[in-house]
Amino acid sequence: MENIERSQILKGYLMATLFYEPSTRTRLSFESAMKRLGGEVLTTENAREFSSAAKGETLEDTIRTVEGYSDIIVMRHFESGAAKRAAVTAGIPVINAGDGPGEHPTQALLDVYTIEREIGKLDGIKVGLVGDLANGRTVRSLAYLLAKYKDVKIYFVSPEVVKMKDDIKYYLTSKGVEWEESGDLMEVASKCDVVYQTRIQKERFGERFDLYEAARGKYIVNQDVLKVMQEHAVVMHPLPRLDEITVDVDGDPRAAYFRQAKNGLYIRMALLKVLLLGW
Amino acid sequence: MENIERSQILKGYLMATLFYEPSTRTRLSFESAMKRLGGEVLTTENAREFSSAAKGETLEDTIRTVEGYSDIIVMRHFESGAAKRAAVTAGIPVINAGDGPGEHPTQALLDVYTIEREIGKLDGIKVGLVGDLANGRTVRSLAYLLAKYKDVKIYFVSPEVVKMKDDIKYYLTSKGVEWEESGDLMEVASKCDVVYQTRIQKERFGERFDLYEAARGKYIVNQDVLKVMQEHAVVMHPLPRLDEITVDVDGDPRAAYFRQAKNGLYIRMALLKVLLLGW
């Protein structure tokens, strides 16, 4: 047998992954994307603890140093706005791989790409956003991006303590996007093209285990939900998942979440190509 | 001067190292093997702490994601059976790089390869397994593998608290392998082709420092042991070593443990080649 043919269009380019917050999934996805295109990677698994940041260096100084060593920076940070500060400082491209409670734009891109691939269209779709809508930056970014398409209808299905915040609701209304809140997952699931489930984020509840336990387990995607869903519809999830989608759903062709994760690779390959070589 | 000629047969292939338990030696050995063949690596130094596992994701979900990013997975885990669960889930090859108290098959392969290279044969050899035979998965796997050869004789030399367990003894007997327990390291060393020393694993004793101290230091391979060993015989050790082999043994040509470590590289190169390109 022989070598498999793989693109080498980014050969000679070096990407630095500066992760101030652990995220193995996102990091490996970006590093795989770079290497699948023939590029190379400088990696930090936990920049927060193991770097000059611990000695009090500013993010701007770190960026000015790292830009000297690489051609593009992928940054995950625990503070909202950190990616923008890095991008303003750097003379090379900076990709935001999540900045605390702020944004996670490549996730939103891969979500939209997945919907397009799975459903065949974005205009006119009905999407149910389920679970932790207050803390989940992925659903916030997705709602924001869906507003760019026509005749989209969004349903919010979430426990009382983690409802979608008003800023997104106002934004959708201002863009003419129809939305409604519902407590009935079965009814929403029966009408939607996409059921987008999310994890209740325990780490955002602090000491309030009681609130966490109340929120968790209220809306579960299981065989009963699959039964009412349309044949062409899909279940999505940004992962990691706990038990908000039962494991017996995985075998159903409408379970799109692992295909969705794989799409993250393609979206990041495309992004790296465009940022380093242009359109 | 010019480039050294190195194989590129795995160019374009991507290996993911998922290490849920630290093992720099094993990880670097696998990563070196992959890179020596022209392949590329996605690495996690401590998947347990820095990944979605900390958020409660199942191993199966992690594997389903990582298999989308790579062509082969090398996994070290703290739970027995984890590698098998991963292999069942993944659509790409999974190599077990040690699963807790379970197995460490590539170590056993490199041990057998080392004996063959050093002694020139495997049939008819006499092997003394010394030290922590209860907790050391390497000696357990090695005993298991040696049973596949003819006329092998095995001596167990260990402190009372960490004796070889019955399952392996029964297995050897059922395969017609001769074995005996001995408290006399000198006598065993004088008869064996291979003296395979191991570290008393402090981390398995918990709070019982008294038991650990009693076990440690009972059987030391030193100049006295070398003196009674035959000229063609060798001392092996899976490393890391503390003081169960004295440093003055290192200079003796029969000290095979660093050659043994290097053989780990060759065995892993062969394994990666076979699993990705076939025989």
Next chain:
Amino acid sequence: MENIERSQILKGYLMATLFYEPSTRTRLSFESAMKRLGGEVLTTENAREFSSAAKGETLEDTIRTVEGYSDIIVMRHFESGAAKRAAVTAGIPVINAGDGPGEHPTQALLDVYTIEREIGKLDGIKVGLVGDLANGRTVRSLAYLLAKYKDVKIYFVSPEVVKMKDDIKYYLTSKGVEWEESGDLMEVASKCDVVYQTRIQKERFGERFDLYEAARGKYIVNQDVLKVMQEHAVVMHPLPRLDEITVDVDGDPRAAYFRQAKNGLYIRMALLKVLLLGW
């Protein structure tokens, strides 16, 4: 667009970075250097915690193993003298990337290279070393290296508790290098070609926050200092910086510290090339 042309002179070579102490800046600089020349890297971000060292393995045993997996080792260690011990043990080149309070020779090389590039000469220059001269191994190494050039004059400007130690002073005197201590940063800055500022190292003060606070903030390089500096002079700093150089200095063309960091890349590329391929 197409691939950028980058050197591949180290293609096929493998560098292992063994970092027993975190230093993202230095590690990424070495790894970038290796990859910019077409070489490959085996990396450990925190060898101290995640390796056999935690189980009690000696440095010598670790080196004997790692040299089997790579062609060159870059080591950062928390103990003075560790790099020398590694180099004596290894059959492949070992580069000292800092050994505790000991030395940091590649930093000294890049500092001297930066002075040469920025000022155009090394003989006859006047250098002000400012800040933590007791604990900063970079200023100690730089003073040592400057003694190899002619007619160099060195000014030491530091808080009382972190003054330059006598061993370096004696050495300079023995080499005929003129030096003096001064408490007047403005006057020194007006005379020097290089103002080399350093961070007061909080981590070396232990519990004595009062001493730290007293030392810190005594000598700050700011716009006032820039005003008295000559036009051709430069400000250098090994980084990371806290507030000992104010941010508004960054925009001045005489602020050389980020160019200095970038020079670290070139110096390490040169070093890797020489050690692996010869002069």
